[in-house]
Amino acid sequence: MSGVLEHPDAAALLTIARTTVLEEILPALPETHRLTARMVANALGIAQRMIAVDPSRLTALEARATALVRSGQDPWAALCALIRSGQADPGTECHAAVASLLSDLAQLRCETSAPKTLAGG
Amino acid sequence: MDEARCERLRDWLARAADDAGLAITAIERLVGGAIQQNWRLTLRRGDGREERWVLRTDNPATLAVSHGRIEEFALLRAAHAAGVTVAEPLFVCEDSGVIGAPFLVMRHVAGIAAAHRVVKWDAIAGGREAASRALRRELARIHRIRPPRSDLAFLGDPPADPCLAFCAEQERALDAAGPHPILEWGLRHLRRTAPPPIAPSLCHNDFRTGNILWTEQGLAAVLDWEFAGWGDPHADLGWLCARCWRFGNLAMEAGGIGTRAALYAGYVEAGGAVPDAARVAWWELAAHLRWASIALAQGARHLSGREPSLELALTPHIVPELEWHILREVASREAGLERAA
Numbered sequence: 001m002s003g004v005l006e007h008p009d010a011a012a013l014l015t016i017a018r019t020t021v022l023e024e025i026l027p028a029l030p031e032t033h034r035l036t037a038r039m040v041a042n043a044l045g046i047a048q049r050m051i052a053v054d055p056s057r058l059t060a061l062e063a064r065a066t067a068l069v070r071s072g073q074d075p076w077a078a079l080c081a082l083i084r085s086g087q088a089d090p091g092t093e094c095h096a097a098v099a100s101l102l103s104d105l106a107q108l109r110c111e112t113s114a115p116k117t118l119a120g121g
Numbered sequence: 122m123d124e125a126r127c128e129r130l131r132d133w134l135a136r137a138a139d140d141a142g143l144a145i146t147a148i149e150r151l152v153g154g155a156i157q158q159n160w161r162l163t164l165r166r167g168d169g170r171e172e173r174w175v176l177r178t179d180n181p182a183t184l185a186v187s188h189g190r191i192e193e194f195a196l197l198r199a200a201h202a203a204g205v206t207v208a209e210p211l212f213v214c215e216d217s218g219v220i221g222a223p224f225l226v227m228r229h230v231a232g233i234a235a236a237h238r239v240v241k242w243d244a245i246a247g248g249r250e251a252a253s254r255a256l257r258r259e260l261a262r263i264h265r266i267r268p269p270r271s272d273l274a275f276l277g278d279p280p281a282d283p284c285l286a287f288c289a290e291q292e293r294a295l296d297a298a299g300p301h302p303i304l305e306w307g308l309r310h311l312r313r314t315a316p317p318p319i320a321p322s323l324c325h326n327d328f329r330t331g332n333i334l335w336t337e338q339g340l341a342a343v344l345d346w347e348f349a350g351w352g353d354p355h356a357d358l359g360w361l362c363a364r365c366w367r368f369g370n371l372a373m374e375a376g377g378i379g380t381r382a383a384l385y386a387g388y389v390e391a392g393g394a395v396p397d398a399a400r401v402a403w404w405e406l407a408a409h410l411r412w413a414s415i416a417l418a419q420g421a422r423h424l425s426g427r428e429p430s431l432e433l434a435l436t437p438h439i440v441p442e443l444e445w446h447i448l449r450e451v452a453s454r455e456a457g458l459e460r461a462a
Contacts, residue, residue, distance in 0.1 A: 032152075039431050046438055065302075076300035083305045084292065089313065090455055099452070102303050106448050109303075109441035117442045 010051055018044040049112040057108060064101050068094055122148055122160065126220045130176075133219045134164070134226070137212040142167025151175070157190075157347070161229060173229035174211060178222045180428065188347045191215055192275050194225040196346040199273055199323070205262045208342050232334035232341035239330055240370040240377035246339045253379025255340040256333070256361065257387030263343075264354040264393060266323035279321035279351035287356070287407055288312045294414035298421070301440070307410050307447035310454065316400045324352040329366040330376035358384075358396055359404025364446055365412055406450050413443045 008016070021041045029037055062075055069078035079098070082088055088098040110117045122130070127145060135143040147163035160176040177190060188196070194213035201207050208227040215223050233239060246252040268279045280286035291308050295301055326348035334342040360366065361376045362384070370377035375384040385396050420437030422428045 036431070039435055043431060043435055046435075074300065076302060079302045080295070080300045080305040083302060083309050086309070086313075088306075089309070090459070098306070102306055102448060106303055106441065106445050110445050113438040113440070114442035114445070117445050 011048055014044050014048040014051070018048065046113055049115065053108070053112060061101065061105055061108065064097075064104075068097055068101065122150075122220065129219045133214060133216075134162075134212070137214070137226075138166075140167045146171075162226075174226050175208065175229050176220075176224050176226050178220060178224035188275075188349070190223045190225045193346050195272055195275070196349050197225070197227065199266060199270065200263060200343070200346065203262050203266050205259055206340055206342055207346075208344075230334055230342040232336045234331060234334045234344065236331035236368045236377070239333075239335055240368045240373065242335070244337055245335050245378065247337070249373065249379040250383045252335070252340070253375045253381075253383035254387030254390070256328075256375060256378070257384045257393070258391040259340060259343055260325075260328060260354070260357050260361075261388050261391030261393035263325055263328075263357070264322040268321060268323075268351050273323070276350050280318075282315075282318040283321060283351075283353040283356065284315035284318070284403065284407075285312070286352075287411075288315065291407075291410055291414055294418065298414060298417040301413070301417070301444075303444035303448060304410060304413050304440075307406065307444075307451055310451045311403065311407055311410065314403065314454065314458070316397075316403055319353055319400075321351040322354040323349060324354060324357050325349050326352070326356065326360070328357045329361050329363075330368060330378060331366075333376075353400070353404070354393075355396060355400040356404045356407070358388075358401045359406075360408045360411075362401065363405045363408035363412075365409055365443055402454075406447065406454070409443045409447050409450070413440045413447075416440050416443075 018041050021037055021044065026034060026037045026041070065075035065079050069075055069082055071078040079101075082094075083098065086092075088094050107118070127148060131143065131145050134145070135141055144165045145162055146165050147161075149161045149163075151159040151161055158178050158180055160178075162174045162176055164172050164174060166172060177193070179190065191213055194210055197207055197210035201210060208230045210225065210227045212226045213223070214220075214225075217223060233242075239245060243249065246255055266273075268276075270276075288308060288311055291304075291311075295304055295308065325343065325346065327345050328343065332343070332345040333340060334344060362374050362381060364371065367373060367377035373379055374381040389395055416436045416439045419433050423430050423433035
């Protein structure tokens, strides 16, 4: 035991579970069930990448959103309202900052849900 | 489908087909269809002939924007009458007491629709160029159906401005889905750059690889009419050509199947107007937005607890990839606008 919870931890368990699905279960399945097994492996992979995200990256993105909207409400909802209202259109003061934030947000979201996209896939 | 439902179904079909001797000899659920259930029925008619039909009915939770089976049947009939290559619509049953939900029955058509197989199939429909022309010929036939049509009254009045109506619909979808600032960014760009309205046509609204049935000889059937409505015919072209619907075969801009040039040529040969490339480009970006909001709605079906499903749970994870391409496309279009200014 290392800390309160037993090891291997969540990330390691998801990794070995995914490897087992792909390398041991999938080859033994009939064609009709292979798509489902691939989906299981895909779900495990996404979960694995989600829990591996450094929380400080989420906090930093949220702080940038909060600074842009200067509002006490959910910063992402406020940012959506700002964009929809045209206050972040090209030529506005915050356009470049919003574009930069969205680019970094897209990067993080793809790292977890669609890493092949970042590799040009 | 349990025995009691099968028996009720047989009785209903026998009456609808005016064939007391009709028997169902096999019933098999077809794979695919996140929104609908499709069943292949093998029948022996009273005179001994064997026939294959497809029964289409709703899954427990359906997308609010999709038509029910009764409306889909009317659309299939209108398309069939206009010469669109569809499975012949046979019967529609509005009575939920037969199998638990309304259903429609159409003639079974053999072919391959699976997108990942279709985009790798060089011999498709006699070759990729012929396949592209076939796609556009079908679209030209669909787009010749214009309002008003009393048989399609359930579609409502055509939107005065299809592009702005699309933007408003997507804003509502995003409001329901929760904050997605990248999608909002793409949508704002679309609203700012919307082309002016043009005369509305019937749009299939899901005309893409995966919803077209192919054989080596040709296009066998246009499937899945549940999203059809009045709109800008370029919306169908944009949906078909959008990067997200090329299934990895990016060079083949017409749905991963053929070239854009052959697609456009086929449309003109079939009597359509020359497509407006800028308008199609707007709808290609719109396609990414629309697919993202559909994916979020499908995820919501899982999250609601009413329809737990691994496939539905994974679908929203397509959204980040769509967002990635939306951001790049918006930046590229903005740069183009700046150069032009």
